[in-house]
Ligand SMILES: *[C@@H]1O[C@H](CO)[C@@H](O)[C@H](O)[C@H]1NC(C)=O
Ligand SMILES: *[C@@H]1O[C@H](CO)[C@@H](O)[C@H](O)[C@H]1NC(C)=O
Ligand SMILES: *[C@@H]1O[C@H](CO)[C@@H](O)[C@H](O)[C@H]1NC(C)=O
Ligand SMILES: *[C@@H]1O[C@H](CO)[C@@H](O)[C@H](O)[C@H]1NC(C)=O
């Protein structure tokens with residue numbers, strides 16, 4: 001009970017603070033999160049679950065007038081994640097509860113707003129090509145079919161999608177020919193608007209939705225904007241679900257007769273369990289788009305654990321880092337991992353700036369985004385006979401004529417502030433100077449699709465979107481409304497030079513075509529969030545990169561993809577979208593296949609297999625690059641680009657258990673704050689000793705030894721040899737540097753020593769800078785590789 005008194009004291013201070021502003025609004029009920037002492041037992045029978053809910057109810061009954069009121073005030077009863085509940089309480093009731101025996105914590109829910117990790121441009125329909133993620137990567141081989149066959153296409157594996165719901169009628173979610181639902185499944189198909197309990201099938205085996213947190217923060221769902229059910233209005237949830245587990249669909253889509261592709265998810269027979277926690281908000285709201293609140297997210301994870309999913313795919317997060325304690329995805333995921341569920345999450349779209357990474361917890365798989373080897377090339381011909389390369393998926397053509405080419409900055413209303421000039425923002429262009437011309441607009445301010453509309457408004461005939469220096473080579477392929485193409489920063493400079501140096505600059509834009517096997521690919525998307533991890537600089541994140549640029553997948557059949565920003569009447573069943581939201585489900589699909597092939601592997605073993613076998617070169621054989629054209633660092637790509645086939649046979653894995661994560665929370669000093677009932681031992685491992693498949697060390701000015709353990713999952717008798725490429729200014733060694741295994745399942749410990757080259761670093765003035773290297777254990781075709789990032793301070 002010592003804990004209780006300490007906590008009440010902490011809580012009380014918080015409470016006073018809350019009470020003052022609330023005093024004036026009489027008895028207004030708000031959502032509070034109440035956490036109780038003690039963990040849930042591991043028993044998960046109906047009786048226990050019922051008891052948990054009754055216990056939550058009885059707490060409420062003790063502060064409410066009657067049974068009826070207590071029942072109706074319970075918002076969520078958490079049964080598999082935290083031991084607690086969310087309830088509508090007055091401040092007085094909250095205070096009373098906080099003083100009760102067994103209550104550790106009562107807090108007014110500060111709705112934290114998560115959003116889906118797609119880029120802000122809403123993209124639209126491909127020109128060609130298949131969306132099979134395995135097929136599109138030229139460096140992947142036909143052997144991937146063997147992988148799918150070995151995994152039985154994921155038929156026994158259930159993936160929980162926490163997202164904006166699903167469009168159940170999409171052919172991608174057909175259950176034709178599928179076997180009955182796995183008998184262990186405990187989920188439900190929740191009745192709601194336009195999606196009732198008879199609409200689940202053998203593919204979509206469950207559907208639930210979570211709206212309480214949203215509605216308490218933003219008011220009731222506007223049923224014009226979203227369906228109050230598992231049905232997806234937004235498109236994001238259908239897109240991610242079909243990337244993971246979409247069935248094969250012959251002719252995926254057609255707009256203007258273009259798209260003729262085969263649509264196929266990564267694990268086409270896996271079962272989908274839909275947890276809709278994200279809701280579309282239209283209009284000019286600050287949280288425009290798809291938003292999700294913390295208590296809804298946590299309940300979705302809580303139910304997914306109870307329902308029996310094997311993998312969770314969460315393409316949701318914050319736009320900047322947030323602590324493990326405040327982050328309900330992280331907290332829920334820790335309990336999911338305890339139940340041996342693999343949780344895959346997106347790194348975020350706040351790149352290319354450093355320290356922007358989201359979902360950094362070491363129990364998550366954190367996925368960055370990179371390109372495919374497919375481009376939609378739409379070049380520009382200049383009247384001086386040069387061609388400038390561009391990209392577009394705009395289904396509008398301008399014909400063969402040349403038209404005058406102008407720069408937006410030269411044809412806009414006078415007196416615009418210089419920081420608003422050249423961007424083709426709303427109502428900035430002068431029709432008398434734009435009519436019948438092609439306009440070059442710059443990226444950086446304003447939405448890309450809207451710029452095209454502004455050119456159209458002013459009577460322009462075509463539009464070129466020029467990257468700024470930050471976007472570099474990362475050119476988006478957008479579905480504009482008038483003939484349009486996008487160009488790199490370098491090409492934008494060429495066009496500007498051409499206009500300035502030519503008396504009568506003319507150009508024509510050629511229609512877009514799909515080009516496969518483009519090189520180099522993959523390369524990092526500029527929007528992909530970057531490390532270093534500032535929540536804990538001892539854990540290197542992201543973990544991996546996977547395709548997240550111009551991904552074609554299922555859409556809602558009702559909604560124009562750009563509807564969030566302006567009227568778009570175009571409606572498609574398949575849509576092109578970019579973001580770490582799209583790369584995350586690729587890795588979730590790989591995790592499904594690995595889980596099917598290796599049912600006994602832990603979540604950490606599956607992550608390790610994916611990380612240590614990841615590719616660090618592109619299809620030219622050179623190091624994978626970022627948007628600047630330079631080699632990408634582990635802060636952009638983690639261990640590299642996922643490679644599911646090699647991951648099925650990694651040789652060795654770095655395993656970690658729930659207990660290891662608990663000890664990690666002890667080292668970090670957050671165990672209590674996470675309200676985990678666990679008495680930390682007197683001594684616990686260093687943070688950097690968590691058995692992670694990568695290494696990050698900060699503040700290393702002399703030498704450090706790091707412990708790791710590998711488990712043999714390859715051949716029985718085998719000998720692995722150590723090799724390393726040390727980060728500049730440091731050296732890496734291992735003791736021992738040969739690992740001899742005698743049987744499968746055998747574990748071996750080793751120590752990595754990283755030593756700084758003092759003198760050199762001191763003379764440089766870059767103490768904060770990280771240096772990168774790697775080490776590997778090699779045996780035959782097994783190369784078990786780990787990136788290393790080290791900084792001096
Ligand atoms: C559930 O389904 C029934 C029958 O379709 C319908 O009448 C009812 O309104 C639905 N309930 C909700 C909450 O949508
Ligand atoms: C559920 O929806 C389907 C399709 O809209 C409809 O045919 C069926 O009657 C509905 N069932 C119930 C119980 O409302
Ligand atoms: C543009 O510049 C003005 C004046 O310097 C400033 O007030 C405004 O915030 C700037 N806008 C942006 C988007 O940077
Ligand atoms: C045409 O103009 C572009 C842009 O100024 C320049 O890079 C290119 O060399 C020119 N081509 C010829 C053939 O002069």
Ligand SMILES: *[C@@H]1O[C@H](CO)[C@@H](O)[C@H](O)[C@H]1NC(C)=O
Nearest residue numbers: 699700701702762767792793
């Ligand atoms: C080296 O690191 C130690 C421990 O972090 C610190 O006390 C010391 O000041 C550092 N030395 C330099 C030169 O930064």
Ligand SMILES: CC(=O)N[C@H]1CO[C@H](CO)[C@@H](O)[C@@H]1O
Nearest residue numbers: 007104105325672673674675
């Ligand atoms: C007893 C305890 O540690 N309570 C913590 C529960 O979690 C919240 C944050 O969500 C902390 O603020 C409490 O201190």
